[in-house]
Amino acid sequence: MKQPEHAAANDCDTGPVAPPLAVEAALALLLDHARPLTDVEDIPTAEARNRILAEPVPSRVDLPGWDNSAMDGYAIRHADLVQPEPASGPAPTGRRLRIAQRIAAGHCGQPLAPGTAARIFTGAPVPANADTVVVQEICQTEGDSLIIPTAALARIQPGANVRRRGEECHAGDVILTAGIRLAAEHLGLAAGAGVERLPVYRRLRVAIFASGDELRMPGEPLSPGQIYNSNRFLLRALLETLDCEVIDLGIVADTLDATVEALQRAAGQADLVLASGGVSVGEEDHVRPAVQKLGRLDLWRIAMRPGKPLAFGHIGETPFIGSPGNPVSLFVTFGLFARPFIQRMQGVDGDLAPRYIRARADFDSPRPDKRREYQRARLDLDQDGEPRVQVFPSRSSAALSSLVWANGLVVVPEGRTIRSGDPVQFIPMGELAR
Structure with missing residues (x-):
């Protein structure tokens, strides 16, 4: 659903205000504008965790490189287990084979002669002529x-444990x-396939800042009306989880000039600009008009709670995402929108929408809302092993403690009521922030 270059997707410019976009439409719009990185680096395999693989990787060797034992035991010829019964005498108690050699991992044995066995250990090459490994637990030895x-x-089947x-x-x-993101x-x-170096996309450079004259850093004294800047730490950690290179521009004063200057500086250094706060319609909310002055807004409002005033646009060619200032709104909108957008820019393929788990409500939501709600929730198993979901008592989007308590979000669809026992969709934290 690509928009004309200078058109607003949901009437962000002056004029009649269109209804907020649905969650799915908003995510589709963002992903349609995401331009994956093309710069590739060749780095040691040992240093590639969390990077995005840029090219398919072939194995350098066969895996396994030879027939080998899957267990500690004895390598044999299966044909040696099939022997004629004696014409007379006592019934045999089992098959008897001479142990002719011992083969440990990292060593090769000699071809196995008929009527003999090789003591063998897990991972060791199976000697020529042997076709079966008998686990040591069912064997006996005498000399x-x-x-x-x-x-x-x-x-004992032919080929067992090989x-x-x-x-x-x-x-x-x-x-x-x-x-793929390399784990x-x-x-x-x-490494097991002999690959010493891996081709990966370079790290995404993301500039961040927080708007607000009320913000102070931990350790500084607070005057009346001031709060500590939790969003700076929250956003930086969310980005570092995705292995982004973070350019931290700190706190920006609540003026249009300061906001314009910060956006220009950020766009000149980064592949993506993320701001928290200042995206609503108050007299001290300057991010939206600053982005429009420097570029364009493609999205402003989403039909969801929390996080309705999410801004997306471009400063020149640099994409911009602005989240609400409340930390829970920041967390939710990052997980649902910014995270998939970043992953697409990093070169991650496939469906990037968060996946959910089906569970049963352990709460009531009796009043329908015209917006979809993402409530902080905890999923646990009941006494029958069925997943049940509780919700945090407060719906305040300023309550960071709710994110610590929760292990995910529960989706309350627009226009729906929920009673205890109803089926619900639960999004685990790992789909949002890990």
Whole structure:
């Protein structure tokens, strides 16, 4: 839903004010304007955690590189388990094979002769002619003899406990696809496949500032009417979780000139500008007119609670997102909109909308709202193991303690009431801020 270059998506300019955009439409608009980075760096695999992979990565080797044992036990020829019963004499108690060699991980054995076994350990190469590994727990030994009890013979299948060469991947197979955020498991796979360096997009540069004459930094004395600048710490931590390079411009005074200057300075240094506060319609809210003076606004209001006055636009070619000043509103709008936008700019592929869990309400919401509400919530399992959701008692968007108490958000759809026991959608914190 791309807009003409100088048109406002929901009437941000002067004139009649259009209704706020729906949440899905707002997210689609932002993602449509996200321009992924193209600069690629080649960095050591050990340093690539949390970076975005820019190109597919092939394995350098077969995995595994040879047939190897999946267990501690004994490598045998399965054919040696099938022996004719003796014509007379006592019934055998099992198959007896001579233990001819011992193979530890990192060492290779000799080809296995008929009627013999090799003591073998997890990860060690299976010797030539062997095709099966019998786990040590079902075996007995007498001197250099291995005894496999008769009762266990029928359970031993050919090929048991042998990991075949290349069964995970072959040299040249793609093991990591472009557009993923590299986590520990990706780096482990890359290293195991012999990949020493990885191509990743450069880190996204994000400039941040907070508007408000009332803001002070922790450690400074507070005068009446002043508060500590929690948004600076909250926003910086949210961005560092996404491995952004943060350009912190601090606190900006509540004047139009100061706001224009801060936006110009931020846009000149960063790929994205994020501001908190000053985006509503009060006389001291200067961010919106400053952005319009320098560029354009594509979005201003969203039909949601908290976070209705979310601003999105451009300062020249640099995208801008302005969140409300209340910290809970900042957190919610970052998780639902800024985070997916940043991920798309970083080069992350796929559906970026937060995923939710289906659960049952352990609360009542008896009054329908024309806006969709994202309430701070805690999901726990009841005595029957069913997920149930409670909500924080206060709906104040200034209550940071509610985010500490919560482990996610519960969605209260617009125009709906909810009674205890009704199905609800729960968004875990990990989808918003981890």
